[in-house]
Amino acid sequence: MKIAVIGAGHAGVEAAAAAAAAGAEVDLFSNEGVLPYFRPRLIAVACGQSEPDATLMHPAEWYAAKGIRVHLETPVMVFDPETRRVVCKATDAAYAAVVLACGSLPIIPKIDGWADGLPVMVLWTMREALLLRNRITTGARVLVIGGGVLGVETALRAAAAGAKPVVVERLPRLLSANVGETAARLLHEQVAAAGVDIRCNRSVLMFRSEAAGAVTAVLDDGSRVEADVAVCSIGASPNRTLAQAAGIETDRGVLIDAYLQTPWPGVFAAGDVAQLRGCGVRCSAREASLQGKIAGANAAACATQRGLQPYTSPQPMLALKVGAVEVYAAGEAGGGEAHREERLDDGSLCRVCRLLVRRGDAVVGVQMVGSREGFDAACKHWSGQ
Ligand SMILES: Cc1cc2nc3c(=O)[nH]c(=O)nc-3n(C[C@H](O)[C@H](O)[C@H](O)COP(=O)(O)OP(=O)(O)OC[C@H]3O[C@@H](n4cnc5c(N)ncnc54)[C@H](O)[C@@H]3O)c2cc1C
Known part of the structure; x- marks a missing residue:
């Protein structure tokens, strides 16, 4: 039984391992040039706080021992879902089952003046992390566009590397998708105290090239931020x-059922590329790994006519800790008319806030800054697990 996994990130590697464990011969195709790595650690690599090798999921021998053939720098160019034929430089063959695990791509905003040659980048691959590593150095002026979790982590790590980061966020507060006003206010103070200049309610309108390879960003209030490098981090x-070229049904992602299968028998999707019917898309390493495991096992089961297992989504969760700044959040950010915050701490520690978000009587979110005490218990209570 031969199974192909297209994309070798968190979902792809777990899918390959699960299919191999079920006795399949697995081809794992990656369009990147390095062995699969933990993508969330790229920020530490970019800021010189982790070595690339330390981010690898497994050494080469691990894959060989499991009977997984890893094809690096091998983008799959053509896929036919009816015959499950995969075409790339390594092969042109039909497989018993296929897992699509192509991940996501960073969103690139349209900003005037953003042209080749400007030091304005995204951080999504090891290649980009290594390019940034030469630029996020002591004293470097680093502009981070986007005050979500990746932008905040990038700015905090840049500050820890001795750089001078500025975060420009369009919305009124940092991490607005994850936390409400109370937690965001405390987080703002702590991120600023860590050396990050934060500009909320601001957008970058235009870039201008400066001498010595620098760039000036002109913001919507006319102010300017000069930077040696800008990192755009506004989502993915x-x-x-590949799915669209193959004629597979997509909405925001590749549409899959509860067994992570597309409408094409034997064609599964997992991770950031996938969208469970009736749900939104998620960008989460943890969820990609969990889905990969099930998709790989189901691909093998489907190829041998065994029963498929359903996938249950875990609650989305945020955990960010860099130096003294730590924030944890799950569920709804709150801030709506029907929401109410209930503090779990007595407010006596100025660096700590632990709270529940309630809608009516129901707990719909948990947020903590400066402490994780009681977080897991509160999440269990809320999700009823
Ligand atoms: C800097 C950074 C920090 C992050 N931090 C966190 C975090 O703290 N917590 C968290 O939960 N999530 C985090 N994420 C998001 C997380 O990394 C993703 O949700 C996760 O990587 C998704 O896994 P995946 O396997 O679906 O996709 P990916 O890891 O993106 O892997 C997909 C792979 O498929 C390859 N591919 C695509 N098309 C083809 C093709 N046609 N042929 C062959 N290969 C192909 C891609 O190049 C890529 O290597 C972070 C992401 C980034 C970029």
Whole structure:
């Protein structure tokens, strides 16, 4: 039984391992040039706080021992879902089952003046992390566009590397998708105290090239931020390129059922590229790994006519800790008319806030800054697990 896994990130590697454990011969295709790595650690690599090798999921021998053939620098160009034929430089063959695990692509905003040659980048691959590593150095002026979790982590790590980061966020507060006003206010103070200049309610309108390879960003209030490098971190969207070319149904991502199968028998999707019918898309390493495991096992089961197992989504969760700044959040951010915050701490520690978000009587979110005490218990209570 031969199974192909297209994309070797968190979902792809777990899918390959699960299919191999069920006795399949697995081809794992990656369009990157390095062995699969933990993508969330790229920020530490970019800021010189982790070595690339330390981010690898497994050494080469691990894959060989499991009977997984890893094909690096091998983008799959063509896929036919009816015959499950995969075409790339390594092969042109039909497989018993296929897992699409193509991940997501960073969103690139349209900003005037953003042209080749300007030091304005995204951070999504090891290649980009290594390019940034030469630029996020002591004293470097680093502009981070986007005050979500990746932007905040990038700015905090840049500050820890001795750089001078500025975060420009369009919305009124940092991490607005994850936390409400109370937690965001405390987080803002702590991120600023860590050496990050934060500009909320601001957007970058235009870039201008400066001498010595620097760039000036002109903001919507006319103010300017000069930077040696700018990192754009405003989110990602599922990489639907291959699926759409193959005629597989997509919405925001590749649409899958509870067994992570597309409408094409034997064609599964997992991770950032996938969208469970009736749900939104998610960008989460943890969820990608969990889905990969099930998709790989189901691909093998489907190829041998065994029963498929359903996938249950875990609650989305945020955990960010860099130096003295730590924030944890799960569920709804709150802030709506029907929401109410209930503090779990007595407010006596100025660096700590632990709270529940309630809608009516129901707990719909948990947020903690400066402490994780009681977080897991509160999440269990809320999700009823
Ligand atoms: C800097 C950074 C920090 C992050 N931090 C966190 C975090 O703290 N917590 C968290 O939960 N999530 C985090 N994320 C998001 C997380 O990394 C993703 O949700 C996760 O990587 C998704 O896994 P995946 O396997 O679906 O996709 P990916 O890891 O993106 O892997 C997909 C792979 O498929 C390859 N591919 C695409 N098309 C083809 C093709 N046609 N042929 C062959 N290969 C192909 C891609 O190049 C890529 O290597 C972070 C992401 C980034 C970039």
